[in-house]
Amino acid sequence: MKLIMTLILICVFILAAFSAGLSGKLHNNILLENTLPKTRQIDPAVLAIAKSYRKMLWLLATIFSLASLALFFTSYDSLFLILFWSFLLLFFSANYFCELHFIKKLTELLTQNNWQLETDPFLIDTELIKEKNRRLFPWQGFLLSFLILIFGTWYVLLYSILSGKELLIGANWLIFMFFIFSWYTIARLPVRPVTNNQTINRKFTDVTRHYWSKLFVISSWLISLLLFLPIITSRLSAAQAIIGMLIFISFILFLLFYSFITLFHLRKKQDQLLEKKERPRYYGDDPYWRYGVYINPNDSRLFVLDRKGLNLTINLGKTAGKILLGICGLLITAAIFFTVIPAYRLDFTADPLTASIQNKTVSFQAPFFSKKIATQQIRSVELIDQVPQSIKKETGFATDNYFIGNFSVKGDNAILLLDRNQRPIMVVHTNNETIYYTAKQPRQTLSSYQKLSSLIDKD
Amino acid sequence: MQFEISVHDKNPIYKQLRQQIIIGIANGQLKDGEQLPSVRQLADELGTNAMTISKVYQQLKEEGYLDTDRRKGTTVKKPQSFQTKEEFSYQNSLQLLLAEAVLHGKEPNTILTEVKHCLKNFQTGADTL
Numbered sequence: 001m002k003l004i005m006t007l008i009l010i011c012v013f014i015l016a017a018f019s020a021g022l023s024g025k026l027h028n029n030i031l032l033e034n035t036l037p038k039t040r041q042i043d044p045a046v047l048a049i050a051k052s053y054r055k056m057l058w059l060l061a062t063i064f065s066l067a068s069l070a071l072f073f074t075s076y077d078s079l080f081l082i083l084f085w086s087f088l089l090l091f092f093s094a095n096y097f098c099e100l101h102f103i104k105k106l107t108e109l110l111t112q113n114n115w116q117l118e119t120d121p122f123l124i125d126t127e128l129i130k131e132k133n134r135r136l137f138p139w140q141g142f143l144l145s146f147l148i149l150i151f152g153t154w155y156v157l158l159y160s161i162l163s164g165k166e167l168l169i170g171a172n173w174l175i176f177m178f179f180i181f182s183w184y185t186i187a188r189l190p191v192r193p194v195t196n197n198q199t200i201n202r203k204f205t206d207v208t209r210h211y212w213s214k215l216f217v218i219s220s221w222l223i224s225l226l227l228f229l230p231i232i233t234s235r236l237s238a239a240q241a242i243i244g245m246l247i248f249i250s251f252i253l254f255l256l257f258y259s260f261i262t263l264f265h266l267r268k269k270q271d272q273l274l275e276k277k278e279r280p281r282y283y284g285d286d287p288y289w290r291y292g293v294y295i296n297p298n299d300s301r302l303f304v305l306d307r308k309g310l311n312l313t314i315n316l317g318k319t320a321g322k323i324l325l326g327i328c329g330l331l332i333t334a335a336i337f338f339t340v341i342p343a344y345r346l347d348f349t350a351d352p353l354t355a356s357i358q359n360k361t362v363s364f365q366a367p368f369f370s371k372k373i374a375t376q377q378i379r380s381v382e383l384i385d386q387v388p389q390s391i392k393k394e395t396g397f398a399t400d401n402y403f404i405g406n407f408s409v410k411g412d413n414a415i416l417l418l419d420r421n422q423r424p425i426m427v428v429h430t431n432n433e434t435i436y437y438t439a440k441q442p443r444q445t446l447s448s449y450q451k452l453s454s455l456i457d458k459d
Numbered sequence: 460m461q462f463e464i465s466v467h468d469k470n471p472i473y474k475q476l477r478q479q480i481i482i483g484i485a486n487g488q489l490k491d492g493e494q495l496p497s498v499r500q501l502a503d504e505l506g507t508n509a510m511t512i513s514k515v516y517q518q519l520k521e522e523g524y525l526d527t528d529r530r531k532g533t534t535v536k537k538p539q540s541f542q543t544k545e546e547f548s549y550q551n552s553l554q555l556l557l558a559e560a561v562l563h564g565k566e567p568n569t570i571l572t573e574v575k576h577c578l579k580n581f582q583t584g585a586d587t588l
Contacts, residue, residue: 119467120463121463121464121465121466121467121468122463122464122465122466122504122505123461123462123463124461124462124463124464124479124501124504124505125460125461126460126461126489126495126496127460129496129500129501129504130494130495130496130500132500188499188503189503190503190504190505190506191504192504198461298506299506300506300507300508301503301506
């Protein structure tokens, strides 16, 4: 797990540096959130700032990638996770402040030299506005993902024993609605002609809407499949499940590459259209992007395209935008909390894993997990010395040191509350599932085994 | 038809829009029966409330420049001749405009030349209507 997560972290740093670096490359006459007149776009001072920005991003990515190698030397899961989250948050904070610094630097350069463009009035092209969505990928494309979701929902409700499956189904439908909403956002985007040339404006509008709408429709197909695939493969044998997992990973990679290549291609097409010496139209938007995010209380839109051309971003000038940002912050905080806290309790508290017997009920407790079973349901109890083979996690916590949650062992339902470094392991066979349990101390495991065995013998 | 609307202009957006549409009809850029963008499309474009655009379209409809239809949307219409009240309003506006021009030092001949130039464009537009 350490290797995979460390590699993921390093990949994130590299991708982020590359992606953020696109702000430092001219696109739609904009560089580092500043719109430049044609005559200044190759000015040495401007290019120097852009180059320094990109260099700094890669320096940050390199430093953090090297620092993250320290993750290999953590023996505690909680320390690993704390470091993991810390590196991630620190990196993105550093990236953000780096971007702010260079945006400010370029703005100052333009101001000092009086290179800023005058604000143009809105150019209204009535024909273009009426036909702005003529190349929009049709909404009927969503029917395929809708059908996949219907089938997937039916299948999961009928055949899956996964706990929390209703939540998973709900999340899938929510994501589907998000894609439809994003497609609609693209359809509602204003034209905002970028030049005074009608032909260029028309082509620019067509490619922008076509690529973005196609991306959302095709992504919805892939995501619909992606989200049900693990549930479907959980019913397969271990060998088949590996193939299922490979297909799953391939889908994710394909989706990522497809998204990136599509938008990168769009960027290139847009820049080719604007290569001609047409004077760019400037609508006075630069101050709204001063902080690297869009803050415009006067704009009624909640979602806008970012200036790199790779993302839909939120208008933080609107109350709804601030609320959405707050929700994102809460989700990240919750993710950190629900990963670090159980790991910390497992590593540093005396009895994180307990099995207690009271009123003919056995209670197994672990951080954020509990299971109660009536003693009558227990068929047998035994001790084993080896962690079972062919384990697949369904929900819960699986690290180098612990297995906590719902798993399947050799295709059968199982609950694992295991410290993987402890022996023996108590195995409780019930009518519905098998429970594998260890305490932090072997003598506690033995004590639980003895109590449970004598209780079963009495029954 | 292409025209410009400035948010920094002393005239509010709805006034500018009304003026541009009327001028567009007069100089033939907007033809009789031509469909205009919908209220929502124009509101999205200008970043303004749909009510503002709706107000403009409604006013132009009452003045006889536009027509609305459920299927075709908002279309350009060749207006009728001035009614008495409209004639009176037109005369007042003309008087005010000319008074401003004279007070700001424009010679009558210059004004007449400029008027002829405008009318020439509008005449071409009237022919196409």
